Amino acid sequence: MKSLDPNQIRLQFPILNREVNGKPLIYLDHAASAQKPLAVIEAQREYLSHYHSNVHRGVHALSNQATEAFESARRSVSASINAEFVEEVIWVAGATDGINLIAQSWGRDNIKQGDVVLITEMEHHANIVPWQMLVKACGARLEAVGVTDDGVLDKTDFQNKLKLQPKLVALTHVSNTLGTINDVKFWADEAHAAGSIVLIDGSQAMPHMDVDVQALGCDFYVFSGHKAYGPTGIGVLYGKRQLLEEMSPWRGGGEMIDVVSLKHGTTFAGLPYKFEAGTPHISGAIALGVALNWIQGIGKGAMQDHENTLTAQARRGLGQIEGLRLIGNAPNSSSVVSFVVDDVHPYDIGTLLDSQGIAVRTGHHCTQPLMERFGVVGTVRASFGAYNTLQEVDALVSGTQRAIRMLKG
Amino acid sequence: MKSLDPNQIRLQFPILNREVNGKPLIYLDHAASAQKPLAVIEAQREYLSHYHSNVHRGVHALSNQATEAFESARRSVSASINAEFVEEVIWVAGATDGINLIAQSWGRDNIKQGDVVLITEMEHHANIVPWQMLVKACGARLEAVGVTDDGVLDKTDFQNKLKLQPKLVALTHVSNTLGTINDVKFWADEAHAAGSIVLIDGSQAMPHMDVDVQALGCDFYVFSGHKAYGPTGIGVLYGKRQLLEEMSPWRGGGEMIDVVSLKHGTTFAGLPYKFEAGTPHISGAIALGVALNWIQGIGKGAMQDHENTLTAQARRGLGQIEGLRLIGNAPNSSSVVSFVVDDVHPYDIGTLLDSQGIAVRTGHHCTQPLMERFGVVGTVRASFGAYNTLQEVDALVSGTQRAIRMLKG
Amino acid sequence: MNETLEARQVEIVEEFESFEDWMDKYEYVIELGKSLNSMPESAKLDDHLIRGCQSRVWLVAAKNDDGTIRFEADSDAIITKGLVALMVRALNGLTPKAVAEADLWFIAKIGLDTHLSPTRANGLQSMVQQMRHYGLAFQAKG
Amino acid sequence: MNETLEARQVEIVEEFESFEDWMDKYEYVIELGKSLNSMPESAKLDDHLIRGCQSRVWLVAAKNDDGTIRFEADSDAIITKGLVALMVRALNGLTPKAVAEADLWFIAKIGLDTHLSPTRANGLQSMVQQMRHYGLAFQAKG
């Protein structure tokens, strides 16, 4: 495996040349959204400048060119997650949109009064609220697997809750707040043994590690493009073909129909179009395909190695700061580091880091139940991508020290 | 009012320099999707290259910059449709997404067994299928106002159907197939008098004519960005504040919540965020704001004048071709011309125009009920934007003549 | 690789080589479409219909006494029909095996492959697939 | 335009002018935050809470005998509290009318206006609005 030179990679990210507050930008907010390589930016510009057209059904050359590129992007996605069939890849607006699609289509078809839907305490709101809304509408019940002090799923609790025979287990692959990598293959097997359907929220996994939906054995897998070096407004819902075929459509409109008749009713298109009503986000899909190919070119293995090095150094450096407590200490974790400091508000640290040019995120990171679990109002979260360097990690550590000195001193 | 020089405008559209099939591109498929001016393409590139970041709640400078631009785009939209309150502007993925939001939120809250939803025979599938799905789920009934031979709403039929006291009237502002401009202000008043809520599908109006939601008096108005010179994957749902406030959220997730608790349940954010779950299409929203400002800069009045000239010339020229029948002859119509030719399949004409570099759309244009109404399998549709010229219209007419000669000869 | 099929494809490509531009090519495709016998309306059953979003194709296959396949096809769009005619000409009278394995490279060679793209609205791609299926099916029946 | 308010804003701006960079500015804001009296926990009622997504602000207003307004405020984040202290300093002891109409231009002038953006998560924007509302309310009560 080739190792990765972040300084080479940085050259491809125009935003990393800029300053904020008079300091060179140090972008450590990758988990909120990744910055974009030139290849992605240019793919979108190129599309809009040279072959934009509405896709499908067009007789003209532009429309065919756009359609080819759009469908070829679907094939890139399919390859990058090793889907069995390309029509298992559904374009959605993002992970949130994808989870809502499952909740409102598969969920409304399958969740009945008294049924259990099982999530975990470390889910992002995107993987909580749609299920709260669903169980409320259906008279079902939502259960959540607990998290240990280290930020790992509580194995006993999980196994006990599987005994409730949940209809669905919806689980994040990687926690956006703790960095914890869940053993989703193991849990998918356990959940299947309990008769559940398994949805994996891959938002924080797709940008960082190999994802093979067949090997994981999950039924659904979702992720957002913008976290995987792709553009905003586009994401992917993978579903096993048979499940998708059985599901009712969610959004109605053009593209997703076969025959529309006011007298005889409407019949729907086959996969993947049944779930893709309306003009799709064509430029977004094409550029997401480019982003995934770009990741492939660098190699997820090399990325993960590099990011692990950064994360380890950050954990080491921050861990030595007095009064600082890391939130999330899973043995198997990704490039996210969350922390709190005694008697200091995360917002203050975030503000002072920002004034040193260092962009981190503070707050609940859309995981309020997890904040409650750890008894904190929020955390400071630094998260890393392929373009971050050890020097930037060092700046984070010393910047945090300086901030704390100012705040406590 | 300044008049418009299409040759000046063309300079701003890089795609118009290209050739297809060895001929200069003549793009007459505006109604399917508009081409993009440089200002829009560059806004998106600029955003991704220099200040991309996830919006809202960020403490860092990039996040604030992105949020400001994102919210300022919302203000541009609000101004361009003259909304009373900026929070009445909800970002959606497109017109289709917006209509589905209304159907699945307002619709499920308000449509009960036996209720009537009223649409028209000239609606796009996006304004048919969501209602078919809704009435099926709720045990309600869908009725459609008929269309006269000229392609105008049948006034008597409309007034009769309003006597059914429909809960909702969903009506297109401009027909994408016929070009007919409906008197939506008149029908909104009539519908309100009958106690209905009124949704206007503005997809084909927003790119061409002044839209003032307060003057129109509609309750909801939707349109897609990509038809209004903006990017793909973004659109707008306007709704009257009070209605939106009463509506249940549709998609659950981040951004749309206030407090999420597994124990105590979840409370939702205020407008507009209640309806904007998940990371929004930030670059799309920003570039759509730019597109609407760009339109403003040229002036919709000037655009409409120019487009009317093109359309009149096209109708005149095509109307003289033997065996050619214009579908849609409304006295008040927009820059869309649909036609069929005796004994000739639209696909053949479209193919031969394409080989002359002329991009038109053929088929049912996502209005199958309208095709049924006119007894045709499809039409050839040419549609014009600000960048089209009279020469291009002439090329369309002579190209169509040539195609017909080849096909019939 | 079937020699008859190869020879036919070479022949078609040669015919198209003389055309200078697209309009000439289509002129010829239209001619082919017109000269292909239309199927009687009674034979245009839904069972034989391959629906594209725009133009429709009907396809019937039968076995000749010598075990080869005979195709009959039609379309409501004349350009589609011309392309259908080319396919039929290429594959008619071949053995089921040859049909099932047919590599129709001539379409790309004459530059009309965009009409066969799966995203194209004319049903041609499905027709080619359907022809191969017939090849397989008739092979199976022996 | 209220002269007291203007004079106070000018004063604050002068104080900030000496700082060369952001860190120095924040150093001073933090100091201001620390020197503002904390509200007793018992006074931090939900009624007085202005919730930002991240830091929280509590605000209480009362009328002095001479009809002017007295504000007390606090925040759980120290930088927010420092900014709160500046607001209170600017507006304390003014008449309800002056508070209701206050134009707090000093915030932008000292470069801390990003903290007051409506999209900012700290509740400050809502606090300023709330202060003005108190001004209006106390005016109405006469």
Ligand SMILES: Cc1ncc(COP(=O)(O)O)c(C=O)c1O
């Ligand atoms: C009148 C009308 N309504 C709705 C739509 C749907 O728009 P979109 O596909 O962008 O969601 C269209 C465009 O196709 C249209 O022309």
Ligand SMILES: Cc1ncc(COP(=O)(O)O)c(C=O)c1O
């Ligand atoms: C784990 C996880 N799930 C879901 C989401 C939601 O993604 P989006 O906001 O792009 O829909 C995020 C990102 O915020 C996330 O980190």
